[in-house]
Amino acid sequence: MDRDMPQPAPNPGLDLNWRFTVKIVLIVVVAMGLMSWSSWACERFLPSPDVLWLKLLLSACAVAAAICTFIVMQRGFDLRSPPRLLGSRDTASLSAIYAVLTLVFLYVFLPGLLPLLHRFAPSQPVVLIEPVQMDAGSARGCRKRASFPGDSLWMRRRLCKLDPASYGALAKTGRIEIAGSASYFGIAVSQFKAAPAVEDRDDHNP
Structure with missing residues (x-):
């Protein structure tokens, strides 16, 4: 008799939420690991004043990546066709949070490339x-x-x-x-x- 009863349909939203959560956790773990590595690599390394141009270039890349993150997130949130360049104002605050996190990560991680370049x-x-x-x-x-x-x-x-x-x-x-x-x-x-x-x-x- 139980076989004749209709079974509840699987909820695809739960599966998508679970996968999204796993991806976020993995991204956070990898980002924290890379930031810790960069801090450890720079702990006993003194950059040369001659590579100030490279440091400024890395900082500019971090800012550019943060701006691109904001635009990509805004266009992803905006379901209009075609989407607007800067998306909707309603999602701007969330996109700004992603952009700031990207900037902080790159600001901490990129200096670790100098000790790596020094090694080679x-x-x-x-x-x-x-x-x-x-x-x-x-x-x-x-x-x-x-x-x-x-x-x-x-x-x-x-x-x-x-x-x-x-x-x-x-x-x-x-x-x-x-x-x-x-x-x-x-x-x-x-x-x-x-x-x-x-x-x-x-x-x-x-």
Whole structure:
């Protein structure tokens, strides 16, 4: 008797929602993984001031990708035929969220390409002394940092997560001695220590 009763039709909407949720979760996991890799790769890498043009180009690519994301999402939400270039105002806020997420992801991820390019570029060992400015601010992921000349929003030239002993020694002298490998793209720092202050060095000269 149960066989004669009509069976409920499967709901295709539930399957589509499940697939969409899985895709979103996978995208978030991959994005977080790539951002973590980029932060780890840049942790002990000092970009060269000569590649400022490349940093600006990467930033421009991030902005362009965010704008394209906004337009694509707006056209996807707009079911008109033909769709308008900027879509509907009703979905603009949601499209803007996607665009901002794209911008944040690329802003964090793209700098990790510089250490990767450095690895495949010709390099040589180097030991040099540079002046540094110490900052114990509350910047997330970069507390107790040493900033090198040329450090800015566009060119992050800094060493982060310094231990208290290293931070105190560098703050006292204001100079750092770094050892690593140098290429056109920058310096991969393998070791560093506080260098004598200029006054101390002059006092020891005969």
